[in-house]
Amino acid sequence: MIAFLGLGNMGGPMAANLVTAGHQVIGYDPAPTAVERVAARGVTVADSAAAAVRGADTVITMLPTGQHLAECYDTVLDTAAPGALLLDCSTVAVNDAQAVAARAAEAGFAPLDAPVSGGVAGATAGTLTFMVGGDAAALQRARPLLKVMGSRIIHCGAAGAGQAAKICNNMVLGISMIAVSEAFLLGRSLGLNDQALFDVASTSSAQCWALTSYCPVPGPVPTSPANRGYEGGFSAVLMRKDLHLAQTSAARTDVDTPLGAAAAALYDQFVAAGNGELDFSAIITALATHPRTPEAAS
Ligand code: NAD
Secondary structure (H helix, E strand, O other), X not given: OEEEEOOOOOHHHHHHHHHHOOOOEEEEOOOHHXXXXXXXXXXXXXXXXXXXXXXXXXXXXXXXXXHHHHHHHHHHHHHOOOOOEEEEOOOOOHHHHHHHHHHHHHOOOEEEEOOEEOHHHHHHHOOEEEEEEXXXXXXXXXXXXXXXXXXXXXXXXXXXXXXXXXXXXXXXXXXXXXXXHHHHHHXXXXXXXXXXXXXXXXXXXXXXXXXXXXXXXXXXXXXXXXXXXXXXXXXHHHHHHHHHHHHHHHHHHOOOOHHHHHHHHHHHHHHHHHHOOOEHHHHHHHHHOOOOOHHHHO
């Protein structure tokens, strides 16, 4: 039996896919709307985390932050069956992941950090990429479940390595989205149309995912959030979270990431201006209207 804690935008469809594949899943989430959605998809709903976890041989968590995770693990470590597989798919700080993994391993459980990329669409389609940190033996146990929820599984190393891969990847993504946005804005100011720049950059050395999958201007990539008012997709608030996780780790390990820091500051301003729920590619709209300093304007 699988206990699933955190049935939100990502956890809900992941749990539903496990049910579809024939697993018995007992879920818990304090948010009534999250619970209603998964109950309709065959997930058994418990009225507390402890009730969901009791007797489970696998516990999957998909929670907002490291603090939620640490609190949740107080219950999990008290309640789960001896030796249970504990699979955390949330995005949290590397040291938070390592701390819960150490507690879990000491209590005789098999912990893995397995953050994901692929967003809500990937969670729904069962095509997530899992970046896994922890023991190879625990990963072997987790593989059949990961294969239901995703299409790529990469063992990144020991506990915390999955989270390290996730924040490094997303730091590149945040920086590259800003770089792509700046290029479109500069191109427009030089009289270049968006499609022409896209046709060149997408087949030249500027090619990257921010450009070819989530193109921040409408038109060149019809499926990108820019074509639907930046609704849906990967929210700016989550990008901001990941950029700050990267900055916290960089400070802790004394690594200079000036572009990562600049990207985090730009997403701070963007979210503070009330744009947190928009797709992160909407940052282009803020860059376009960025107030100039008097010196820059003259
Ligand atoms: P979400 O806010 O939609 O879902 C999180 C759920 O956890 C909420 O429903 C909340 O009520 C629940 N929760 C909080 N405390 C709980 C507890 N103690 N026990 C059980 N449930 C609890 O967030 P999401 O978009 O599903 O993201 C979840 C995680 O996945 C985050 O760490 C996020 O950074 C990461 N992530 C999200 C995306 C995305 O596109 N949404 C992509 C990759 C990774």
